[in-house]
Amino acid sequence: MTKNDADRQLLRKSGYKATPSRLAILGIFKKARKPLSAQEVIDALPRSADQATVYRTLKSLNGKGVLKQIDLRHNHAHYELADLAEHHHLICLACGKIEIVHHCGMEETQARILRSSKHFAEIRQHALEFYGVCKSCALKEKKNN
Amino acid sequence: MTKNDADRQLLRKSGYKATPSRLAILGIFKKARKPLSAQEVIDALPRSADQATVYRTLKSLNGKGVLKQIDLRHNHAHYELADLAEHHHLICLACGKIEIVHHCGMEETQARILRSSKHFAEIRQHALEFYGVCKSCALKEKKNN
DNA sequence: TTTTAAATGCGAATTATTTGCAAATAATTT
């Protein structure tokens, strides 16, 4: 259980109890290495935890910065482990294909924005996603015209 | 109806019929000048158009780049007129306050990303939003500890 | 004016997320 201990600590440090469901959910995100929806997490859980538990867990881990919420334009939230190297996504609006985008260079921009903001005390996260059409979907679109 | 004619043209140019509902919806966004949810659009419509119509309209106008979808982390989509000067948002996770962010400097970044992408043919839009806590909510949070 | 493809309205279906509450349990204290 050496591996698990890191997650236990992470949870404790964030002010949560290290329960089996939470450890399992973290484990799923570690394996997946791509944005997962609540439903995908539920399906991936071996002895399915209740959906309410999954939703609650995702929301609170997102709040604590353990997970990061991603908007893939699918009408439901996706999440990813936040401590993976900082990256963003390029998402095909037609088929959903995802490509990783590194180096957004937003760290300084974010600091500048906060400094020049009238009302804000803190920036906790930012979303930067690019929506487009992948090459194979672009071909298909051409055919259909 | 001079004003309306611009919208009629816009719709036609995008391949749509210029129907009363669509013109009304465009009008609402022009007045609002802030991100609106489908429900807010429905409520703002004088002789309420059907919700299915509103959802369909928002989705297709977003697809054509007339509207831009914004994720405020409210569990439902928001939209804004896309042709307002390019800007982004700073959103309070606690109370929902929104501040406008100008100059994201993403245009070049976006071009660079597309060039170095293996699979993508086109980038149609990008989302860049900052989530944080506004000063007054930060104060409240302090009190509750 | 007729035609026709596109758009609408309606109701119902589906999907996504949250809630209230009683029971279970992780961490803490004894």
Next chain:
DNA sequence: AAATTATTTGCAAATAATTCGCATTTAAAA
């Protein structure tokens, strides 16, 4: 190691968000 306590869970039901099928209407083209 047992007792305590504040969290967390599971369940079922509620609510919210979005989509669908289909008959009818309508904007634009012919």
